[in-house]
Amino acid sequence: MSVDELLTIDKVTLKNFASYESAELDCSNNLTILYGPDNGSGKSTFAEALSKLLTNNYIANVSDNDKIRHGSESFVISASGNFHKEPIEIICEKTPSKARIQLTHGDRIYDGREATEFLSNITNADEFRRLVYINGTDIEILIQGTPDARAKIFDRIFGIQSLITVIDNLKVKPLTDKITVLSIELNKKLGEKSSIEKILKEIINKDEIVSEIEQREKKKGELLLEIGEIQANVTLFQKELTEYNVNKNRLQQVKRNIATLENKRDSLQLNYNNLVSLDKRLLVQIKKTIKSNKDIETYLSRVDNMIMSLYTTITELQTKDVIDAVASIRLSLLTENTENDVCPVCETKIDKAKLKLIADKNAATRNGNFKNLEALKKKRNGLIAEKQNVEECRMKREAIQKRIEDEKIKLNKVDDEIAREKTMLFSMNEFDTVAFNEKKLQMRIKNDQLQENENQLHNLKRKLETAENNELRNKTLLIIDDEIKTIRKDIKVLEYKVGKINEYREGLKNILNNVRFEITQTLNPIIQRWINVFVPPSSDIPYLSYQLNAKEHITDKVHRIRYEDTACRYGVSTSFNNLSTGQRAICALSLILAVNEIGMHKMNLMIFDELHTSGIDDRGLAEILKLLIRFSSQFRVMFIERRKDIIDYIQTEADLKNVSYTLYNITAIEGVSYVSREKQT
Amino acid sequence: MINEKFTKNEDRAIIIQLVELASYSPSDVKKKVEEIIDNMSVEITEGDVDVS
Numbered sequence A: 001m002s003v004d005e006l007l008t009i010d011k012v013t014l015k016n017f018a019s020y021e022s023a024e025l026d027c028s029n030n031l032t033i034l035y036g037p038d039n040g041s042g043k044s045t046f047a048e049a050l051s052k053l054l055t056n057n058y059i060a061n062v063s064d065n066d067k068i069r070h071g072s073e074s075f076v077i078s079a080s081g082n083f084h085k086e087p088i089e090i091i092c093e094k095t096p097s098k099a100r101i102q103l104t105h106g107d108r109i110y111d112g113r114e115a116t117e118f119l120s121n122i123t124n125a126d127e128f129r130r131l132v133y134i135n136g137t138d139i140e141i142l143i144q145g146t147p148d149a150r151a152k153i154f155d156r157i158f159g160i161q162s163l164i165t166v167i168d169n170l171k172v173k174p175l176t177d178k179i180t181v182l183s184i185e186l187n188k189k190l191g192e193k194s195s196i197e198k199i200l201k202e203i204i205n206k207d208e209i210v211s212e213i214e215q216r217e218k219k220k221g222e223l224l225l226e227i228g229e230i231q232a233n234v235t236l237f238q239k240e241l242t243e244y245n246v247n248k249n250r251l252q253q254v255k256r257n258i259a260t261l262e263n264k265r266d267s268l269q270l271n272y273n274n275l276v277s278l279d280k281r282l283l284v285q286i287k288k289t290i291k292s293n294k295d296i297e298t299y300l301s302r303v304d305n306m307i308m309s310l311y312t313t314i315t316e317l318q319t320k321d322v323i324d325a326v327a328s329i330r331l332s333l334l335t336e337n338t339e340n341d342v343c344p345v346c347e348t349k350i351d352k353a354k355l356k357l358i359a360d361k362n363a364a365t366r367n368g369n370f371k372n373l374e375a376l377k378k379k380r381n382g383l384i385a386e387k388q389n390v391e392e393c394r395m396k397r398e399a400i401q402k403r404i405e406d407e408k409i410k411l412n413k414v415d416d417e418i419a420r421e422k423t424m425l426f427s428m429n430e431f432d433t434v435a436f437n438e439k440k441l442q443m444r445i446k447n448d449q450l451q452e453n454e455n456q457l458h459n460l461k462r463k464l465e466t467a468e469n470n471e472l473r474n475k476t477l478l479i480i481d482d483e484i485k486t487i488r489k490d491i492k493v494l495e496y497k498v499g500k501i502n503e504y505r506e507g508l509k510n511i512l513n514n515v516r517f518e519i520t521q522t523l524n525p526i527i528q529r530w531i532n533v534f535v536p537p538s539s540d541i542p543y544l545s546y547q548l549n550a551k552e553h554i555t556d557k558v559h560r561i562r563y564e565d566t567a568c569r570y571g572v573s574t575s576f577n578n579l580s581t582g583q584r585a586i587c588a589l590s591l592i593l594a595v596n597e598i599g600m601h602k603m604n605l606m607i608f609d610e611l612h613t614s615g616i617d618d619r620g621l622a623e624i625l626k627l628l629i630r631f632s633s634q635f636r637v638m639f640i641e642r643r644k645d646i647i648d649y650i651q652t653e654a655d656l657k658n659v660s661y662t663l664y665n666i667t668a669i670e671g672v673s674y675v676s677r678e679k680q681t
Numbered sequence B: 001m002i003n004e005k006f007t008k009n010e011d012r013a014i015i016i017q018l019v020e021l022a023s024y025s026p027s028d029v030k031k032k033v034e035e036i037i038d039n040m041s042v043e044i045t046e047g048d049v050d051v052s
Helices: A043-055 A112-122 A136-144 A147-158 A161-169 A173-201 A206-337 A352-427 A433-534 A581-598 A618-633 A644-656 B009-023 B026-038
Strands: A009-017 A020-026 A031-035 A074-081 A088-093 A100-105 A108-111 A131-135 A545-550 A561-567 A605-609 A636-641 A661-669 A672-680
Touching: A009 A043, A020 A043, A020 A672, A031 A043, A031 A644, A043 A074, A043 A088, A043 A605, A043 A636, A100 A112, A108 A112, A131 A136, A136 A147, A161 A433, A161 B009, A161 B026, A173 A433, A206 A352, A206 A433, A433 B009, A618 A636, A618 A644, A636 A644, A644 A661, B009 B026
Parallel strands: A031 A636, A031 A661, A131 A605, A605 A636
Antiparallel strands: A009 A020, A009 A074, A074 A088, A088 A100, A100 A108, A545 A561, A661 A672
16 A cells, blocks of 8 residues: 555644644655754644544643633644545634534534534544554653553554543442432431331320320419519519628618617616606605695694694793783782782782792693693604605605606607617518528429420420321321332432443453454564564574563453563574663564554554654664655654754655655744745655 | 343443444543443333332
């Protein structure tokens, strides 16, 4: 098959793609060389654009939005050649999430999903890939990497990595997570159902509950009343306690005042009692005196009369005495003057002896009277004194009574004061802590009783509500049954799907491994042929047989290709790892070419991006480049390089082998990439 | 190449569908796989949805 028979791209045009504002690349020659000494100049951007066209994916893991040039809203990639017969154009518009793709193919326009599907359909599983992109790192891995890493490269080159992506997407975890959530929900629903059924099993007598509720309500009323009363008392106590605390000092003062007043009163009372007692005694005395007072008066009157009588008598006697005296004087006069006993006045004869006797008798009577008089006077004085004594007693009593009155007034006053203080004391009564605590305890007990009653009431009401809601519960039960059915159905479906997904994954893995096996079976002879081309039998380089075998035993974990290099020209068995770097490079390249060959009728282009970074020495690299140029007559090759000496070498070799090529110089100035065509032969 | 285990036509059809997905872009593969899983037909019997 010649290059002309390939499905090829002759021209690629970019607009606002990555660092290019606009660029055009003619790749109609078998060999295209992109040279740019600087990193980021835009060499690999063409590889990315071709990858988007041929595989609908980028080589690097980026999105369409990332490829729209800074400051632009969309990019355009267009291509022409015999690829799909007609020119193709992709327009990507920037959106906040995923870029919107529009694809034009000939006259037809595909939008969004249709465009993506069109691009996806360009390559499909049985055709492998249309573009082989190999960079230095890939070669390095092929030569020096681990078997796993090598397998990944081949998976990518063969296009079966996408099958692995399908397998990876057959995940059961989201479904098993859903099953877990649904199982929890199911258990919850079963629990709800069980609890409702339990409630429904209990037979509830509504009338009994209503009656019990009434009783409880009544009791509640009573308790509230009692609590109200106790509360009032407690409030009073609290008020008293507050006042007590405030007036504590004042209370002590009042108490002291009362004590002082009571002492004073006791003293006054004693005085008063003494005075009353004295008054009583005086009264008794006075009464006794008054009783005999009349006798005294009578007696005194009589004494007075007697005294008067005596005075009269005495006066009479004195008068008589005067007369007698006169008579005596006369007599004496007579006697002296005459010897006659006749009265010179009355001339009456005078008996002198008789006169003398009478005179003596009178004198004696008079003396006696005087004595009597004196006695009577004494007696009278005694009586008067006694009378005066009574008066004094009366006066004294009056004074005492006055004092008694005074004392009584004082006493009353003190009593009033005491009463006043006691009233105050009463109002400031001592706080009764015991009673207060008792009330509080009562309050607590009653409150507990009330709470208990409330609890019972609450339970009864709930029970009543339960009775009333049972009908509703029956309906709920039916709903829950439906929900359980739905959940069980969903779980069943998910479990079925999980089982199927696991089966499909296993099936796909088998297919994958079968594909690998087929590939290796096909590849082995071709690889050997290519190695023979690189290393002619006459050469000193050992003859290498490179085998690529799929593992026969398929397990979940095994999805890699195992390489076995078994022989050399001299029949000495050696492993791939024992080969030199150059030998390995030849093996790797042979493999790539073999891959290309088996998919030759499908592939458009092989891109070798900076092969010098592969770790191959310059001699080995020169050999590889020489071979690639030699075989570019069978497939289109694109070299991307930054080393000028390598570019020069490629040009020289191409000219030597009469291979037409196009060289592009790619430069970046202030972040903008430019492409310039250097030479075309 | 399809495993002989998948004797049912529908299973074979799904496997073929899945293999075809390999040509899609990774994000589309994910969506398509989800669609296939969502559209799987499952037979449910009365015993499967017992409410007891």
